[in-house]
Amino acid sequence: MYDVIIAGAGVAGCQIARLLDDSGLDTLVLEKEKNIRIKDSGIVSSEFLDFFPKYLIAKNIDSMDIVSPSGIEINLSLPEPFAHIVHRESFSGYLRRKIKIDYETVIAAKFYEESVTVLTDKGFHECKLLVGCDGANSVIRNAAGIERPGLCAGIFSRGRKSTGNVTVYMNKFFSPDFFAWHIPQNGEHGLITAMRPAGHMDEFETALGLEQGNLYGAHIPIGLQKSFSSRCLLAGDAASQVKPLTGGGIIFSLKAAKHAAETIRKAAKKNRFDAAFLSSYQKRWLGEFGAEIRKQMMIRNVYRRLPNKHIDQLFSAFKPDFEKIRAFNYDRLSKLCWKLPKLKMLRFLPWLLVR
Numbered sequence: 001m002y003d004v005i006i007a008g009a010g011v012a013g014c015q016i017a018r019l020l021d022d023s024g025l026d027t028l029v030l031e032k033e034k035n036i037r038i039k040d041s042g043i044v045s046s047e048f049l050d051f052f053p054k055y056l057i058a059k060n061i062d063s064m065d066i067v068s069p070s071g072i073e074i075n076l077s078l079p080e081p082f083a084h085i086v087h088r089e090s091f092s093g094y095l096r097r098k099i100k101i102d103y104e105t106v107i108a109a110k111f112y113e114e115s116v117t118v119l120t121d122k123g124f125h126e127c128k129l130l131v132g133c134d135g136a137n138s139v140i141r142n143a144a145g146i147e148r149p150g151l152c153a154g155i156f157s158r159g160r161k162s163t164g165n166v167t168v169y170m171n172k173f174f175s176p177d178f179f180a181w182h183i184p185q186n187g188e189h190g191l192i193t194a195m196r197p198a199g200h201m202d203e204f205e206t207a208l209g210l211e212q213g214n215l216y217g218a219h220i221p222i223g224l225q226k227s228f229s230s231r232c233l234l235a236g237d238a239a240s241q242v243k244p245l246t247g248g249g250i251i252f253s254l255k256a257a258k259h260a261a262e263t264i265r266k267a268a269k270k271n272r273f274d275a276a277f278l279s280s281y282q283k284r285w286l287g288e289f290g291a292e293i294r295k296q297m298m299i300r301n302v303y304r305r306l307p308n309k310h311i312d313q314l315f316s317a318f319k320p321d322f323e324k325i326r327a328f329n330y331d332r333l334s335k336l337c338w339k340l341p342k343l344k345m346l347r348f349l350p351w352l353l354v355r
C-alpha cells in the first residue's frame, strides 16, 4: 500500500510530490496525459521567483493596459516588473522532472476507514491518503463527496507574436461576467466567461480584428470550497485555489502545495488521516490567501452587475488615480481599491450596492 497517491501532475500535484521527495513516504503520482498540455497564459506574480529559477521566465510585465467598453484606456505601469510570462512548457517539464509518474487515468476512488482504493484505466492502487490535484473537474473531489465550486470557461487562441502591452478588455459584449485579454508577446488572445464562451470569442475577435485560430479551453473554478475529508486532501484547481478577479491559480497552487506537503508529513508521522486532523490544511491555506479570494469575490460580484455604461463612467472617474499608482501586488489586486480616493468612491456607492 502506498502512503500517498497524488492524482494529477499539474502545478499543484507536481509541487506536492517535489516537496515530499525527501519525506521517506512511498508516494505515487497518477497522471492521465503523457504529453504536456498547456491550458493557460502562464502569467504569474514575482512570487514565482521564490519557488523557481529565473530562466523559466520568458517575459517581464511592467506595464498593462485596461480598456473600457468605449475605449478609455487605463495604463498600469510600475518601475519594476509586477508580473511575468512563464515559459509554460519548460515550466511543466521542470515540474515533472525527477518525479515518478505513472500515466494512468483515475476513474474513481473509494474511501474506507483504514485505506483508500483508487481505480484507474489500468487497475487498482491502495493508499493511506489520496491527494486530488486533478483540476477543476476533479474526480477525487466527487469521490470524497465535496461540493463542486462554480465553474467558468477560459478559452484562448494563439497566433503571430508581436510587441506591445498586455491588454485587458472589460467589456460585457466580450465577457458578461469576466474579461477578455490580448498578450502580444505570446500572440495570444482569450477570455473567461460562464456564458457562451465561443460566441463571445467570435465577437471579441471580430471587434478587434484578431486572427482566428484553433481554440483551447479549460474550466476555471471560482469561489471558496472545502479541501479535505477523511483520507483526502485537494489542492490547486480541484480546491478552487484561484484568484476570482484574474482566474490565475499558479501561485496559489504553489502556496497550497507547501501547506499540503507539511500537513501530509505530520499526518504520516502521527498516523492520523481523519478529517479532524487534515482540517488544519484548510486553516493554513485560508490563513494565507483565503481573505484575498473572499475580497476578490466581492469585487467580482459588483463588477458582474455593472452595465457597460457604468464601467465607462468608472474608467473616466478613476483613470488618473489608477495611473498614479506606483506599487501593487499582482496576487492581491483587491488592495488596489484601497489606493483609490474614498470620497470619490462614495459617489459611486449606489451602483456598487445594487443587488
Ligand SMILES: Cc1cc2nc3c(=O)[nH]c(=O)nc-3n(C[C@H](O)[C@H](O)[C@H](O)COP(=O)(O)OP(=O)(O)OC[C@H]3O[C@@H](n4cnc5c(N)ncnc54)[C@H](O)[C@@H]3O)c2cc1C
Pocket: 007, 008, 009, 010, 011, 012, 013, 030, 031, 032, 033, 039, 040, 041, 042, 043, 044, 104, 105, 106, 107, 133, 134, 135, 136, 139, 153, 154, 155, 156, 190, 217, 218, 219, 220, 235, 236, 237, 238, 242, 247, 248, 249, 250, 251, 253
Ligand atoms: C484559459 C486559461 C488561462 C489561465 N491563465 C492563467 C495565468 O495566466 N496565470 C495563472 O496563474 N493561472 C492561469 N490559469 C489557471 C491555471 O491554469 C490553474 O489555476 C493551474 O494550472 C492549476 O493547477 P492544477 O495543478 O490545480 O491543475 P491543472 O494544471 O489543471 O493540472 C491537473 C492535472 O491533473 C490531470 N488529471 C485530470 N484528471 C485526471 C484524472 N482523472 N486522472 C489522472 N490525471 C488527471 C490533468 O491532465 C492535469 O495534468 C488559466 C486557466 C485557463 C483555463
